[in-house]
Amino acid sequence: xxxxxxxxxxxxxxxxxxxxxxxxxxxxxxxxxxxxxxxxxxxxxxxxxxxxxxxxxxxxxxxxxxxxxxxxxxxxxxxxxxxxxxxxxxxxxxxxxxxxxxxxxxxxxxxxxxxxxxxxxxxxxxxxxxxxxxxxxxxxxxxxxxxxxxxxxxxxxxxxxxxxxxxxxxxxxxxxxxxxxxxxxxxxxxxxxxxxxxxxxxxxxxxxxxxxxxxxxxxxxxxxxxxxxxxxxxxxxxxxxxxxxxxxxxxxxxxxxxxxxxxxxxxxxxxxxxxxxxxxxxxxxxxxxxxxxxxxxxxxxxxxxxxxxxxxxxxxxxxxxxxxxxxxxxxxxxxxxxxxxxxxxxxxxxxxxxxxxxxxxxxxxxxxxxxxxxxxxxxxxxxxxxxxxxxxxxxxxxxxxxxxxxxxxxxxxxxxxxxxxxxxxxxxxxxxxxxxxxxxxxxxxxxxxxxxxxxxxxxxxxxxxxxxxxxxxxxxxxxxxxxxxxxxxxxxxxxxxxxxxxxxxxxxxxxxxxxxxxxxxxxxxxxxxxxxxxxxxxxxxxxxxxxxxxxxxxxxxxxx
Amino acid sequence: xxxxxxxxxxxxxxxxxxxxxxxxxxxxxxxxxxxxxxxxxxxxxxxxxxxxxxxxxxxxxxxxxxxxxxxxxxxxxxxxxxxxxxxxxxxxxxxxxxxxxxxxxxxxxxxxxxxxxxxxxxxxxxxxxxxxxxxxxxxxxxxxxxxxxxxxxxxxxxxxxxxxxxxxxxxxxxxxxxxxxxxxxxxxxxxxxxxxxxxxxxxxxxxxxxxxxxxxxxxxxxxxxxxxxxxxxxxxxxxxxxxxxxxxxxxxxxxxxxxxxxxxxxxxxxxxxxxxxxxxxxxxxxxxxxxxxxxxxxxxxxxxxxxxxxxxxxxxxxxxxxxx
Numbered sequence: 001x002x003x004x005x006x007x008x009x010x011x012x013x014x015x016x017x018x019x020x021x022x023x024x025x026x027x028x029x030x031x032x033x034x035x036x037x038x039x040x041x042x043x044x045x046x047x048x049x050x051x052x053x054x055x056x057x058x059x060x061x062x063x064x065x066x067x068x069x070x071x072x073x074x075x076x077x078x079x080x081x082x083x084x085x086x087x088x089x090x091x092x093x094x095x096x097x098x099x100x101x102x103x104x105x106x107x108x109x110x111x112x113x114x115x116x117x118x119x120x121x122x123x124x125x126x127x128x129x130x131x132x133x134x135x136x137x138x139x140x141x142x143x144x145x146x147x148x149x150x151x152x153x154x155x156x157x158x159x160x161x162x163x164x165x166x167x168x169x170x171x172x173x174x175x176x177x178x179x180x181x182x183x184x185x186x187x188x189x190x191x192x193x194x195x196x197x198x199x200x201x202x203x204x205x206x207x208x209x210x211x212x213x214x215x216x217x218x219x220x221x222x223x224x225x226x227x228x229x230x231x232x233x234x235x236x237x238x239x240x241x242x243x244x245x246x247x248x249x250x251x252x253x254x255x256x257x258x259x260x261x262x263x264x265x266x267x268x269x270x271x272x273x274x275x276x277x278x279x280x281x282x283x284x285x286x287x288x289x290x291x292x293x294x295x296x297x298x299x300x301x302x303x304x305x306x307x308x309x310x311x312x313x314x315x316x317x318x319x320x321x322x323x324x325x326x327x328x329x330x331x332x333x334x335x336x337x338x339x340x341x342x343x344x345x346x347x348x349x350x351x352x353x354x355x356x357x358x359x360x361x362x363x364x365x366x367x368x369x370x371x372x373x374x375x376x377x378x379x380x381x382x383x384x385x386x387x388x389x390x391x392x393x394x395x396x397x398x399x400x401x402x403x404x405x406x407x408x409x410x411x412x413x414x415x416x417x418x419x420x421x422x423x424x425x426x427x428x429x430x431x432x433x434x435x436x437x438x439x440x441x442x443x444x445x446x447x448x449x450x451x452x453x454x455x456x457x458x459x460x461x462x463x464x465x466x467x468x469x470x471x472x473x474x475x476x477x478x479x480x481x482x483x484x485x486x487x488x489x490x491x492x493x494x495x496x497x498x499x500x501x502x503x504x505x506x507x508x509x510x511x512x513x514x515x516x517x518x519x520x521x522x523x524x525x526x527x528x529x530x531x532x533x534x535x536x537x538x539x540x541x542x543x544x545x546x547x548x549x550x551x552x553x554x555x556x557x558x559x560x
Numbered sequence: 561x562x563x564x565x566x567x568x569x570x571x572x573x574x575x576x577x578x579x580x581x582x583x584x585x586x587x588x589x590x591x592x593x594x595x596x597x598x599x600x601x602x603x604x605x606x607x608x609x610x611x612x613x614x615x616x617x618x619x620x621x622x623x624x625x626x627x628x629x630x631x632x633x634x635x636x637x638x639x640x641x642x643x644x645x646x647x648x649x650x651x652x653x654x655x656x657x658x659x660x661x662x663x664x665x666x667x668x669x670x671x672x673x674x675x676x677x678x679x680x681x682x683x684x685x686x687x688x689x690x691x692x693x694x695x696x697x698x699x700x701x702x703x704x705x706x707x708x709x710x711x712x713x714x715x716x717x718x719x720x721x722x723x724x725x726x727x728x729x730x731x732x733x734x735x736x737x738x739x740x741x742x743x744x745x746x747x748x749x750x751x752x753x754x755x756x757x758x759x760x761x762x763x764x765x766x767x768x769x770x771x772x773x774x775x776x777x778x779x780x781x782x783x784x785x786x787x788x789x790x791x792x793x794x795x796x797x798x799x800x801x802x803x804x805x806x807x808x809x810x811x812x813x814x815x816x817x818x819x820x821x822x823x824x825x826x827x828x829x830x831x832x833x834x835x836x837x838x839x840x841x842x843x844x845x846x847x848x849x850x851x852x853x854x855x856x857x858x859x860x861x862x863x864x865x866x867x868x869x870x871x872x873x874x875x876x877x878x879x880x881x882x883x884x
Binding site for chain 2: 035036038039040041043044088090091094095096097099100101102103104105106107108109124125127130131134138139141142172201202203235237238314315318319322323325430431432433436475476477478479480481482483484487
């Protein structure tokens with residue numbers, strides 16, 4: 001059996017930052033990741049990272065914008081901590097080696113982003129995630145730790161009321177292993193692939209969130225799913241908010257800059273939930289363009305000029321040319337919203353602690369909550385680093401004071417009996433088919449606009465898929481890189497999380513941030529200014545509610 | 561965008577060490593629109609036809625670097641290689657694992673040597689304790705200094721260059737294009753304080769094994785242009801410590817020959833590269849050349865008008881390129 005003091009699951013920005021903090025605290029650390037760390041989905045983040053470092057800006061304004069963006073369900077105490085850490089975090093990443101774009105005076109360049117009072121999004125062209133991922137990985141590489149690369153964590157083992165370790169599949173050997181750990185940090189990112197139309201990578205399947213849920217952790221606010229306004233039509237590939245931050249326009253088929261109707265003050269730079277709903281409404285009212293891949297609106301960059309577009313939005317130019325066959329310098333980009341981000345996740349406080357002793361979480365896998373019902377662009381990269389570090393510090397402190405973990409051979413057998421059964425069936429359900437049907441269900445019934453009938457239908461279908469999943473079958477007989485087995489593991493994880501999303505969305509009879517109920521179109525602070533907590537039971541998720549952390553910002557109507 | 565579809569033929573390399581004694585090719589036929597990426601087609605094959613087909617993939621938008629493979633014999637990202645042009649040019653889409661890395665299964669290769677070379681160039685800022693980072697604020701760096709990195713920050717470590725590189729194939733000690741482009745990124749970083757040391761160390765450690773074929777630059781999906789950065793590293797290395805290696809002495813000698821006489825004098829070049837004693841080691845090779853080309857022993861002469869060449873060199877390179 002493998003043994004470590006602190007095991008970090010996931011090696012994107014949050015996982016790496018947690019690992020670095022735990023190493024700094026003197027603990028012995030292992031990272032378990034299903035991708036090489038440099039292939040993590042953090043690297044796909046484009047637009048930038050928020051920090052109120054400009055002379056005209058202030059940390060208070062960043063806090064206010066984030067509270068307002070959250071539609072008043074973000075925890076204000078956590079948001080204050082988060083925004084205060086922003087400046088030092090960005091400076092630290094610069095010192096680690098991140099190559100940021102610069103202003104002529106040599107300072108960090110900043111651009112405007114949606115829902116922000118000032119241009120406070122620091123960036124590295126339109127590949128900020130990649131720049132941060134390289135900088136952090138190269139800094140972490142100077143430290144001592146163990147890397148289990150291309151290992152999928154399938155289970156978190158809890159006994160005697162605390163974490164004892166994890167079970168993971170080594171893709172290369174096709175063997176399951178038990179890894180004993182005093183503390184485990186879940187930093188596996190989101191589960192965006194629950195949806196078919198998503199900007200997320202294929203690897204975003206919520207494995208760590210599902211393993212934590214199975215192990216008894218609360219999942220918080222899972223019904224809040226962000227749809228990014230501008231994704232390429234057929235592929236769902238993200239076109240950064242930075243494209244609008246640099247001055248891009250949205251136009252409907254009549255040529256109108258329709259955002260004037262929905263956000264008269266800031267137009268295209270309204271919050272993401274507002275812009276996504278506006279695009280869907282335009283299309284539903286017959287003002288969209290129609291093409292072979294559905295209806296859409298135009299994102300125009302042509303008026304910005306070739307030089308600006310090609311230098312500040314270099315990757316966007318490549319995406320448009322390679323994946324949509326259009327040149328954004330001379331042509332409008334056809335866009336439509338796509339699932340992009342999960343505000344919800346493993347419930348934590350701002351130290352990354354969950355309700356399970358020894359279990360920590362950070363990054364998109366976690367929910368502190370600082371994003372509340374709607375995340376602002378530029379806050380997610382910051383979250384990975386700020387709370388990754390906090391989770392690493394807390395996990396290290398816990399591990400330092402904990403006895404040796406009690407992980408047993410039985411734990412491995414118990415976890416893997418299920419997977420062995422999948423491979424020994426002569427008949428059963430194909431995991432890819434189940435995954436596709438789940439995605440179609442979530443796209444159709446649990447999208448941007450929701451209502452009771454759709455959510456009930458969605459829930460019925462997800463539960464039917466869960467039943468069929470009981471008979472899932474793995475046909476690939478090989479051990480080495482058995483993607484068929486991994487498909488099944490991931491699909492099982494996602495079905496659990498899909499159920500939590502639908503149940504939470506059905507219960508929340510109001511509209512707040514990204515959760516828009518056409519049958520309950522108003523925000524209802526009297527009943528719903530509270531967090532959803534979902535706990536796994538044999539009958540499905542059991543929902544309870546927790547108060548919102550509140551300091552000094554009174555809830556107001558959200559107008560942009 | 562078009563709705564027309566083509567019947568595309570895929571010949572996919574299959575090898576499972578547990579069940580196959582040798583690699584084989586499996587044919588799949590799919591109706592796809594011409595702008596469908598190869599990755600999308602392979603995932604459709606996995607979902608609809610054969611779930612045992614094994615490959616690496618993640619972001620499907622050319623930013624994670626997972627899905628590099630050989631497509632019709634070129635090292636490419638499957639996610640951004642479109643089927644239409646491949647079918648038009650080759651009549652089918654042959655999909656094989658990357659080269660220069662052992663196959664684990666089907667299209668999945670063992671990247672240990674690639675990552676080892678990346679680690680060997682020490683890809684992290686090296687600081688001199690006497691010159692710490694500015695306390696509590698970012699280092700000042702002008703946009704021009706950022707431009708100095710060229711396109712190297714775009715590298716996604718997909719290893720397409722490593723797969724395409726004949727020098728990697730010939731010599732396992734060659735760091736490969738990605739690692740050298742990464743080294744360049746640190747050598748030009750104004751925050752790094754080990755520039756000279758990095759250049760001095762790379763000169764005898766593989767820098768001159770590059771064959772200057774530019775296949776890496778052709779293969780790179782992010783336009784990082786590794787071969788051009790390797791050329792820059794060579795110039796900087798010579799500027800820092802002169803020509804210390806066979807490779808660098810050959811390059812300098814080559815230029816001297818041309819400037820002096822307008823003509824390559826092989827005997828002189830061999831002496832410049834290997835030294836008078838070292839020339840003895842090249843005797844066998846020299847004899848072979850002499851049999852085919854006896855004039856290599858003729859007295860060196862200067863060609864008419866060679867002073868014009870000198871002017872060209874002066875105009876191109878008025879002073880030796882500054883090291884960092």
